[in-house]
Amino acid sequence: MAEQRFDGKVAWITGGANGFGAGVARRLAGLGAKVVVSDIDSDHGEIIAKDVDGMFVPCDVTSYDENVAAVEQAVAAYGRLDVTFLNAGIATGVGIGEDFDLGRYRLAMSVNLDGVCFGMQAALAAMQDRGGQIVATASLAGLTATPFDPFYGANKHGVVGLVRAVGAGYAGKGVHVNAICPGFADTNIVSAEAREALDSIGVPLLAVDRVVDAFMAAITSGEGGQCWYIQPGRPAEPFRFRNVPGPRDESGERVSEQAGDVQSTLTQRGAH
């Protein structure tokens, strides 16, 4: 099947200067999209933007205002926004024990979770009339327990929770919000120690292209609220979450089949 083209479409990518973001920028531009690359790494950001004949807009995703300004600049330059990749992220570098550091903790939560919340809020405002695709980069750390890096696990679970919630809420409005959840991949974020440990048990790193393939599968799936796991040697797929059983009344009779039924009633009523 021919790959879907993106001629006339506009994409905004955070963390677009390196790794997955740069890979997605190249792929989307190759398929005809105009790409706005955002990052705090201006040197590489400018290079990628030039490579893809797009535009570099500096943006520190921890700043609400910079997210809003980046989306405004994208729309001002190219007239619309169709695809958003909320991908900027950092390794935590601290644990919950003696190696805890408040500054590192706040930075990791801010880049990896606030950054996705702020970027999503700004993008939704620009996309809700015409519809579009939003993908956030979570991680397998958002789907599994990561005792070796608890705060990374916490902020990536946060991204998964946000995507599932907003994905469900916006599914009927033409904005599809999904997450990708890669395993360890060959980018700057993976430390030499982690590479050595993975190598010692025979686990290969994912190539960036495999992650870009999963991103493309997510934005052409027609679905929202899905979290695509990506593992070496397997096709990427939406992770199937187990449903939480529903509540019962005082006599033990079933009130609803699943906890999700309660959530959809609250969503329909607009209850916060």
Ligand SMILES: NC(=O)c1ccc[n+]([C@@H]2O[C@H](COP(=O)([O-])OP(=O)(O)OC[C@H]3O[C@@H](n4cnc5c(N)ncnc54)[C@H](O)[C@@H]3O)[C@@H](O)[C@H]2O)c1
């Ligand atoms: N590589 C992996 O093994 C792996 C696995 C799962 C998830 N991830 C996630 O993938 C995403 C992309 O990471 P990558 O692997 O391509 O690593 P990377 O380091 O190559 O890219 C991350 C980019 O985010 C940018 N960035 C950092 N802080 C920022 C900020 N405050 N504002 C804007 N940009 C900022 C960096 O400058 C960099 O360009 C991250 O969210 C990461 O957590 C990576």
